[in-house]
Amino acid sequence: MEMTERHQHGEHAEGKATYFYVWGALIVLTVVEIYLAYNRVFPNPLHMLEVLLALSVVKSVLIIGWFMHLKGETIVMKWVLMGSLVMCLLLMFVFFVDAERILKLGTGR
Amino acid sequence: MADAVVHHPSEAGAFEPPFLGAYSKKIGMWLFLLSDSLTFGALLFAYSYGRIATTNWPTPFGQHSIINASVMTACLLSSSVTMVLAVLAAGRHDRPWARNWLIATMIFGTAFIVLHAWEWNGLRAEGMTLSIFPAIPHAEATEMGKQASAVPQFAGTFFALTGMHMLHVTIGVIYLGVLAFGRKWLPVMALAAIGTFFIPAWSTFHWLTYPIIGAIVVIGIILWLKPKQYDAPDIEVGGLYWHFVDLVWMFIFPLVYLMSTRIT
Numbered sequence: 001m002e003m004t005e006r007h008q009h010g011e012h013a014e015g016k017a018t019y020f021y022v023w024g025a026l027i028v029l030t031v032v033e034i035y036l037a038y039n040r041v042f043p044n045p046l047h048m049l050e051v052l053l054a055l056s057v058v059k060s061v062l063i064i065g066w067f068m069h070l071k072g073e074t075i076v077m078k079w080v081l082m083g084s085l086v087m088c089l090l091l092m093f094v095f096f097v098d099a100e101r102i103l104k105l106g107t108g109r
Numbered sequence: 110m111a112d113a114v115v116h117h118p119s120e121a122g123a124f125e126p127p128f129l130g131a132y133s134k135k136i137g138m139w140l141f142l143l144s145d146s147l148t149f150g151a152l153l154f155a156y157s158y159g160r161i162a163t164t165n166w167p168t169p170f171g172q173h174s175i176i177n178a179s180v181m182t183a184c185l186l187s188s189s190v191t192m193v194l195a196v197l198a199a200g201r202h203d204r205p206w207a208r209n210w211l212i213a214t215m216i217f218g219t220a221f222i223v224l225h226a227w228e229w230n231g232l233r234a235e236g237m238t239l240s241i242f243p244a245i246p247h248a249e250a251t252e253m254g255k256q257a258s259a260v261p262q263f264a265g266t267f268f269a270l271t272g273m274h275m276l277h278v279t280i281g282v283i284y285l286g287v288l289a290f291g292r293k294w295l296p297v298m299a300l301a302a303i304g305t306f307f308i309p310a311w312s313t314f315h316w317l318t319y320p321i322i323g324a325i326v327v328i329g330i331i332l333w334l335k336p337k338q339y340d341a342p343d344i345e346v347g348g349l350y351w352h353f354v355d356l357v358w359m360f361i362f363p364l365v366y367l368m369s370t371r372i373t
Contacts, residue, residue: 016194019190019193020190023186023189023190026359030179030182030183030186030362033362033363033367034175034179034367036367037368037370038367038370045160045161045166045368046161048368049157049160049161049364052363052367052368053360053363053364055363056359056360056363056364060359063189063352063355063356063359064352064356067189067348067352068348068352068353068356069345073129073130073131074130074131076129076130077129077130077131077139080129081139081143084143085143085147088147089146089150092150092151092154093154095154095158096154096157098162099158100161100162
């Protein structure tokens with residue numbers, strides 16, 4: 001019953017205030033993204049893409065960890081789910097190198 | 110092995126293996142979300158590839174589009190909070206408040222769908238469209254539409270990505286409705302299907318008829334085969350799906366909208 005009790009109460013033990021803090025952080029990060037994009041702080045689209053992706057990863061950690069309660073799950077659960085997801089998504093990054101290479105084709109760079 | 114199993118309080122006597130330390134419904138949903146994230150991952154990477162590899166990538170989204178998309182983002186983020194509150198209320202067996210928070214989540218989700226479909230109608234009317242879409246009467250191609258049409262893969266990836274996400278949000282609202290109302294939700298969905306069916310066929314709102322009809326059939330079969338009052342674990346599993354939909358938008362919004370912002 002111990003495991004059940006933990007799942008029923010332990011992983012949701014945070015008060016409501018915590019969820020509102022997470023919500024506030026997500027809103028602030030979204031505003032930062034809008035500011036960066038609208039003011040073209042990084043003129044190079046690749047750099048802008050990297051920064052926006054990094055901010056999106058931070059937001060996704062907040063959503064997965066707190067809203068989806070993954071941080072309250074077992075270590076095995078965390079590793080199986082996030083390990084396989086990150087591995088698969090990282091494999092897709094291989095294509096970005098090719099995307100940048102296409103821009104330089106025939107330019108002698 | 111009896112001492113190595115997880116008892117779930119809502120299903121007295123149910124034995125489940127302790128693999129991953131969670132009940133099977135939750136593991137099933139996590140695995141589904143894992144596979145779904147790869148679908149969205151592939152679409153997002155395809156979009157980003159095109160964005161980097163195309164020098165004249167259109168930047169058609171002006172202030173109006175960015176404000177609209179920001180409000181949509183706020184709706185989804187707020188819906189995640191109400192969803193968490195629904196899960197908490199269900200965990201303390203407060204059924205009325207769990208239902209209230211589910212309804213609030215559905216309202217935010219519906220607002221997102223309406224804003225998104227409205228935006229699609231506007232973009233298509235301005236000339237940013239696909240050949241498979243029906244023509245909008247009195248549509249007039251604007252500078253934005255011409256710019257977007259110059260790179261065909263822009264509209265293709267935009268509508269594929271945001272359309273896939275809009276479908277997920279629509280399914281999410283229907284799913285939460287089933288959790289909140291059970292079989293009483295079926296006639297409401299039937300009314301919604303009839304309502305959207307009589308919207309002109311060129312409108313994006315009309316297309317919502319088809320997922321709703323599909324959902325009525327699927328949900329009707331499920332509720333007929335296994336009628337039940339949905340409990341706290343069901344609401345928690347539904348919450349996982351809803352947060353995932355929110356999570357995906359956290360990538361679509363910056364990559365699709367903000368990376369294509371028009372500075373005027």
